[in-house]
Amino acid sequence: QKEVEQDPGPLSVPEGAIVSLNCTYSNSAFQYFMWYRQYSRKGPELLMYTYSSGNKEDGRFTAQVDKSSKYISLFIRDSQPSDSATYLCAMSVSMNSGYSTLTFGKGTMLLVSP
C-alpha cells in the first residue's frame, strides 16, 4: 500500500458542477497538506496548503483535512473548463534532520465540459 492513495480518474463533470477530489494517507506523521494543479505538459502549481484539521477556503476552492480519518479533500465550486487539469495531493513530514520532504498522490485528472 502506497503512503498516499488518490483515484487517477478521469473525472468528467459539466461546467458549473461542484467537484470533490480526495486522497487518503497512511502515515500519521504527515503534518502539512497541499493541493497542486498540473496542466498538461506543465509543472505543478500550488493551489492550497493546510496544516490542521478543518476547512480552508480560497475563492472557489475549499481544502478539507480530517487527520483522524487520514483523509483530505479539495472541493471546487462552479467548475470551469479552465479547471480541467490533473490535481495532485501532496503531504509533508519533517525528517530527523529537520528537513521536510513531499509525498505526492498519483493525481486525479479532471475534465470540465462546457
Added chain:
Amino acid sequence: EAEVAQSPRYKITEKSQAVAFWCDPISGHATLYWYRQILGQGPELLVQFQDESVVDDSQLPKDRFSAERLKGVDSTLKIQPAELGDSAMYLCASRTSGRGGTDTQYFGPGTRLTVL
C-alpha cells in the same frame, strides 16, 4: 513574478547516451529539489539540496544518475547511460528554506525526456 527555469524543455535521446538537465531556482531559494514524474504518476523525489549540499539522495539511482549544485544556485542533473525506463518528466522545484515550516515548493515547467 519569479519562476523556476529549466532547460531543455524536451529531450529525445537514444539509450546508452548521456543527457543533462539544467535548473535555475527562484532567486534566494536555498533549497532545490529534483523530481521524476512518470506519466500517470505523481512526482517522486530524486535529490534535495540545501545550498550546495545534498540533504537527501536516497532515491537517486547513483549508478547512472548524478546531481550537482556547485555554487548553491543553479543545478544540473545528469543521466549516463540513459535507459528506456528513464523516459519521464524531470521537474525541478525550489523553496526558501528546507527546514520546518510550510513546505511550499515552486516547480519549474519540467524537462520531458524520451529515451528511444
